[in-house]
């Protein structure tokens with residue numbers, strides 16, 4: 001076998017052959033173990049992003065790796081024209097986590113999970129409220145995906161502009177503003193689509209009272225409540241799902257990122273009477289719920305159960321929150337569980353800090369120009385939190401010395 005390519009060789013290949021849709025940082029990872037990653041030059045990093053809230057059990061988790069390897073040798077794929085022995089078991093597990101009175105559709109990503117939710121809400125709305133009931137109201141600063149429909153639902157006009165015309169029937173209102181939502185929620189609305197914590201928008205948790213009021217409003221106006229748990233779901237916020245912090249019961253819940261711990265899988269859960277608005281032939285995907293991905297997700301849920309992962313995330317989140325809050329240069333820490341943002345003191349550029357942290361072996365990202373996002377594996381150890389905080393403290397220190 002040829003020697004492993006160097007970083008410069010990989011960068012040249014990427015520049016020549018990969019569509020240039022990402023502003024990548026100058027590092028290529030080749031191996032992972034738990035919270036740790038190694039690059040092409042053998043340098044070690046602490047991964048405090050987990051992909052983007054994907055590898056919640058850490059890299060190369062042995063139980064997940066074993067399940068994947070065994071399934072690969074047994075059966076990767078059969079068509080959804082037939083049953084397989086993993087998909088219905090995974091559906092049962094997810095439904096149990098969500099109250100036990102719903103059905104699940106499997107797909108391959110967060111955007112696809114939201115596509116399913118949007119199509120289902122339209123189908124249900126039109127069946128119960130007539131042809132005009134197909135509008136979906138979402139929030140500014142939201143993120144729901146990059147397909148045309150989920151981009152239309154994503155409340156970031158700068159991401160939408162280049163791709164006009166987008167599908168119609170989408171409208172955004174200010175997040176956490178009940179009056180704005182109430183004004184927009186007319187009889188043409190089939191659904192309200194919200195994240196329980198806006199992840200890409202800057203790690204903004206929905207106020208508990210807001211989500212409760214949204215639930216009541218949706219009931220009054222006969223609109224479905226869709227909660228996008230693609231980033232927040234499966235233990236990340238210290239509960240199985242972010243909406244549990246407010247005690248509301250959504251009609252539809254989407255998830256993806258952490259479900260396969262890196263194996264692509266998405267899921268859309270809906271209350272049974274809502275789910276039954278879909279008839280055979282209404283929605284489908286080639287890869288969704290195939291044995292390989294479903295088996296990986298079953299292994300993920302087994303580990304999450306056995307290790308009481310939501311509780312661990314809550315505990316580790318408290319530790320990380322207080323450690324971050326004690327750093328000079330950190331003005332505020334927000335978020336839930338292990339989905340956190342540190343708002344930096346005025347004048348500190350979050351991107352510069354993230355780049356400097358990367359050079360020092362800590363992976364975090366600038367979720368806004370002034371805030372860093374932290375989403376470490378949910379099994380992160382106290383020592384790893386200590387190590388990450390030490391690196392960040394050093395970087396913030398250096399920056400303040402340069403500035404003074």
Ligand SMILES: *Cc1c(COP(=O)(O)O)cnc(C)c1O
Pocket residue numbers: 108109110111112114143144145146195199200228229230231232256257
């Ligand atoms: C990442 C994300 C998506 C999109 O998921 P993809 O797998 O990238 O399509 C949708 N919603 C939220 C809240 C996300 O964080």
